[in-house]
Amino acid sequence: MRKPKSTGKAETQPVSASIEVYESKNFRLQTDLSAAAANELLERLEKMIELVSRYYGQPNSQTIEMSVVDSRENWPVGSIPPEALPSIESGAGITLNATAFLQNALGEKQITRVKSVVWAVAERGVPQHEAVHAFCHQNFGRTGPTWYSEGMAELGKYWRDQNKGVQIDDEVMRYLQRTEPQSLDDITHSKHKTGDSWQNYAWRWVLCHLLSTNPNYAPRFKPLGLALLGGQPTQFDDVYGSMSKEISFEYLLFLKQIDQGYRCDLCAWDWKTKPMRLKGTSTTQVKVIANRGWQAAKVQLKQGDRVSFVATGDWSLQPNGPKIGPEGDEQQQGRLVGILFDDYELFEPFDLGKNGEYEAVRDGVLFVRCQDDWCQLADNSGTVTVKFQAVKPQPAKSK
Ligand SMILES: [Zn+2]
Known part of the structure; x- marks a missing residue:
C-alpha cells in the first residue's frame, strides 16, 4: 500500500532489519512479512474495516496499530511485549488495550482515549480477527460479551469480498459437521472466556454468522450489537427470546447442511406464509x-x-x-x-x-x-x- 518506512522512527522497541513498518489509511503495520505480503494484508484489512465501519455506521476514529509476526526468529528478544508473547507463541493473537483517563473539574476520572495495539501471527486470518476487536475497542470502548465479541471477530477473519457464502477453515468445518451442536444457551450464557478454545470460537462464529446473514434475524442483530458495544444492559434473550424456537430450528438446520459456500440468506426458513x-x-x-x-x-x-x-x-x-x-x-x-x-x-x-x-x-x-x-x-x-x-x-x- 505504501513504501515501507524505516522502523527506527516511531517505535521505541529495537527491531531487526527484516521488520518493516507499512502504513495505510486505517492501519500502521509492523511486520516481518515480505513487502508484497504486507501490502496484501493491509489491502485486505482496509477492505474489511471499511465494511465493519459501514456495518456499525461508525467511521474508524484512529489508526489501528498492528504487529504481525510471520516468523518468531525474526523478532529479537524483548521486541514482543511480555503480555503478547504467550499468544504469539501459541500461534494466536491478542489485542492490548490502553485506556487514558483525564480528571474533570470535579476530580472525576473520564475516559478520554482508548488505544488498542494488536499482536498477531500472520496466519489463518488472525490479524483480521484481532483488527475487529481493535476497531470495536477504539470506537466503542468495549467489544461486548464473549459470544458476540469473538463471534464478530471470527466473521471479520473469514470475511471475503463479494462473497456471502460460508468460507471457514477446513478443520473448523469438519469439527462443525461431526460434532453435536453446542446449545444456543451454552454459547450465549456460558462463562467461557476469550482465548478458551478454537472449538468454542467455532460455535460463536456459527451463531453470529447465522444472525447476521439470515434475513429472519439480521434486522435485530445490528441494533443488539450496537447496544452491547454501547454498554447497555441488554442481552441475547431480551432481543431474541420471543424467536428462540425459530432461531434454534434454523441454527440446527444450518449445522445439518453446512459446508463451504452455504448461503444462510438463501436458505432462511419461511415462518410467515400461512398454510x-x-x-x-x-x-x-x-x-x-x-x-x-x-x-x-x-x-x-x-x-x-x-x-x-x-x-x-x-x-x-x-x-x-x-x-x-x-x-x-x-x-x-x-x-x-x-x-x-x-x-x-x-x-x-x-x-x-x-x-x-x-x-x-x-x-x-x-x-x-x-x-x-x-x-x-x-x-x-x-x-x-x-x-x-x-x-x-x-x-x-x-x-
Ligand atoms: Zn478474539
Whole structure:
C-alpha cells in the first residue's frame, strides 16, 4: 500500500532489519512479512474495516496499530511485549488495550482515549480477527460479551469480498459437521472466556454468522450489537427470546447442511406464509425459486391426506446451464422435492417431480425445493410453478 518506512522512527522497541513498518489509511503495520505480503494484508484489512465501519455506521476514529509476526526468529528478544508473547507463541493473537483517563473539574476520572495495539501471527486470518476487536475497542470502548465479541471477530477473519457464502477453515468445518451442536444457551450464557478454545470460537462464529446473514434475524442483530458495544444492559434473550424456537430450528438446520459456500440468506426458513388444508375442489399454487432452500407450499396436511400436483416451468443449476424441468436431470438434480415440517421438526425429504399424487405419511406442513447441492444454490436460476389440489377420498365400496 505504501513504501515501507524505516522502523527506527516511531517505535521505541529495537527491531531487526527484516521488520518493516507499512502504513495505510486505517492501519500502521509492523511486520516481518515480505513487502508484497504486507501490502496484501493491509489491502485486505482496509477492505474489511471499511465494511465493519459501514456495518456499525461508525467511521474508524484512529489508526489501528498492528504487529504481525510471520516468523518468531525474526523478532529479537524483548521486541514482543511480555503480555503478547504467550499468544504469539501459541500461534494466536491478542489485542492490548490502553485506556487514558483525564480528571474533570470535579476530580472525576473520564475516559478520554482508548488505544488498542494488536499482536498477531500472520496466519489463518488472525490479524483480521484481532483488527475487529481493535476497531470495536477504539470506537466503542468495549467489544461486548464473549459470544458476540469473538463471534464478530471470527466473521471479520473469514470475511471475503463479494462473497456471502460460508468460507471457514477446513478443520473448523469438519469439527462443525461431526460434532453435536453446542446449545444456543451454552454459547450465549456460558462463562467461557476469550482465548478458551478454537472449538468454542467455532460455535460463536456459527451463531453470529447465522444472525447476521439470515434475513429472519439480521434486522435485530445490528441494533443488539450496537447496544452491547454501547454498554447497555441488554442481552441475547431480551432481543431474541420471543424467536428462540425459530432461531434454534434454523441454527440446527444450518449445522445439518453446512459446508463451504452455504448461503444462510438463501436458505432462511419461511415462518410467515400461512398454510391451509385443501378441501373439495380448492387448489393452491406456489412459485418455487431454484436458488432457494425449502419454500412454503402453503399446504397443510393430515396423515393420509392425498394431494395431486402439477409443476410447470424450468430452471437451471448453473450459469448458462441447460434448462431442466421439475422432473430433474438423469442424476435427479433439479427435481422438485418436498419435506414435511411439524412443530419445529423436519422429516425425511421425498420425491415429487413433474406431476403426480402425494399421500401424507404424517401430519405436517409441506415445503418444497429444487433438488441441488445445498452449497451450490446461489448460481441457480428460474422458477417452477406448482399447483396442488386435494384428491377426493375413494368412495366406500357398497355391496
Ligand atoms: Zn478474539
